[in-house]
Amino acid sequence: MKKLLLALAVLFASFSSAAADPRYTVVKVDLRTEKLELFLNDDTGVAFKRFDRLDAWLKAQHRQLGFAMNAGMYHADFAPVGLLVRDGREEAPLNLDSGAGNFFLKPNGVFLVSDAGPRVVESSEYPALAKGVRLATQSGPLLLRHGVLHPALIPHSDSRKIRNGVGVSGHVAVFVISETPVNFHEFALYFRDVLHCRDALYLDGTVSALRSPALHRSDFVRELGPILAVVSP
Template sequence: MSWRAFSPICLLLLTACGRANALDIGSVSAGGMTYTVATVDLGRDRLALHWLNPTTRQPYRTFGQLRDRLRKEGRTLLFATNSGIYAPGPKPLGLHVEQGRTLVPLNNARSGGNFALLPNGVFWIAGGRAGVTETQAYRRSNVSPTFATQSGPLLVQGGTLHPEFRKTGTSFKVRSGVGVCRDGRVRFAISRGPVNFYSFAVFFRDTLRCPDALYLDGSISAYATADTDTQLAPFAGIWSVSR
């Protein structure tokens, strides 16, 4: 199913979310798999990254905890998803930047699971701009992000799939990722069922039209909306859109 064919549903959801927000959330099917896709317009949507509750200094482990915190601040959670692979603590395994503050530094690991399946990368937001940048290119850059998360592997880089991905790949899992797309918008996608890396990357490149996309996490991947919560495991890092 093409993104263009999906747009009428998006328009209905946009109306439901309120005209002050451009956030679209819906289902997109491609290659025999259905994905939940959230499209974020940084010019109109409030996208932020969270790890530690500022009051307790403890990690937000659930979408519900973050929803409650935002409610106390007079805000409403519209969408949330886990931000990426994490380590014991729990703490993000790679770079984690909130409100311009680096809480976890860049991780240059070259071995150890999907995170270190090079090239990996960083999804960042700086003002009204967003990008997905390979880790070492990010390290050399002068980007000063407001929010950033590091994960791996890169799904798509400059329109090219990760060199290790194979159409015949036998690792099938629920997967989540984020892409910066040709229309300038950010798109988060979570598969509804098990999918391999190749198919997931092709979905970002060919269906969502994202020339740059980053894998976030596997089997525990989940999302929440104002009235939906699919979480089954705790997190260390949550992306949210709120109003």
């Protein structure tokens, strides 16, 4: 946990400099040294919905929340729209349906963690990779696939929101939240050209939120569905 907090503090300092892009905050989690977990409901089946509730629940178990971000789109009852795998158990199935909204802007994708490390893949590729997956969440659109931007992203789109997403660089999961409204195209370019990620997935917009003690930050925008978090004993 000390290593993670130090890394976050250094990262925050670098991205707060004059040379950095103030539109984004970035948190990098090295899966070789830190364990990323996925949360939705407590022991009674009630959704956490907020970082402070998850934090209190973990503290009761003598565990500490080091970093958290909303993990993808969800229904009115807080159930995920697509795939959800926690601790190696599939709790919601892969959703390959067509529909309206960002989730269904194909290709959409899955962020997963296995013994081989983190990956972002196109949703239809997931079944062949499912064995051994410890954690997975599905969302859309897929911002980057092998370094190529999603074909539907419009360079000068006026659809601007606070957005968050996740990219992958080796064994590192790269979490990003925008600090000002940005469009999809700008968001994808930041992952590719600044953070040098070849694969990246949009998690959500408007409800995007980040918690990090190292950054002295715990956002509350509205109630959340699935939550990705780094937790220590």
